Amino acid sequence: MSYWLMKSEPGVFGIDDLAKSPRKTTHWDGVRNFQARNFMRDEMRRGDLAFFYHSSCDEPGVVGIVEIVKEGYPDHTAFDKHDDHFDADSDPANPRWYMVDVRMKRKFRRAITLATLREHEHHALKGLALLKRGNRLSITPVSAAHWKFIVDLAQ
DNA sequence: GCCAACGTTGGC
C-alpha cells in the first residue's frame, strides 16, 4: 500500500465539498500534468491513502485523509468542450488524461499548515516531495514514515 | 499582484 498527497484549491473544491458529496466520494478530475497523470494511471491502488491538501489559499496545508476507492480511468472532462479542462488532444479512443475516485476518510480537527510542515523539513520530513524547492506537482508520493509523522501531528 | 520555478510547445 502506498501513501500520497493530493492538492486541491478550496475555492474550487475543498475538503468540505468532499464531505458533502454523495458517499463522500468524488472523481479527481482535471489533472493535466503528465507526471501526476502517471501516478494516477499507473501507481495508485485501491486502498491507498492520500492527504487532502489545500493549496492557493489563506492557509495552505493538509486538512484530512482520503482513500483511493477506484483506480485510474479516463478523465472524461477532457472530452467535454464546455469543461474548463477540455483538451482537444485527448482522444476518447486513446485518452490522454486519467483520474481516480477518492472517498473522505477523515477531516483533521485542525489543518496541518504548510508552515508547520516546514518546521520539520530538515528533520522528520526531510525529502517530502511537497516541500521540495519549486515543487508544483498536484499529486506526490509520501513515504510511510512521513505519513505517520504527519498523522501524529494531527492528533 | 508579484515572481520564482517549472512543464510544455514549437521553431530551428
Place this chain on the structure above:
DNA sequence: GCCAACGTTGGC
C-alpha cells in the same frame, strides 16, 4: 535535440 517563449502553479 536544443532552447526560447509562453503559460501555469502556488506561496507570499
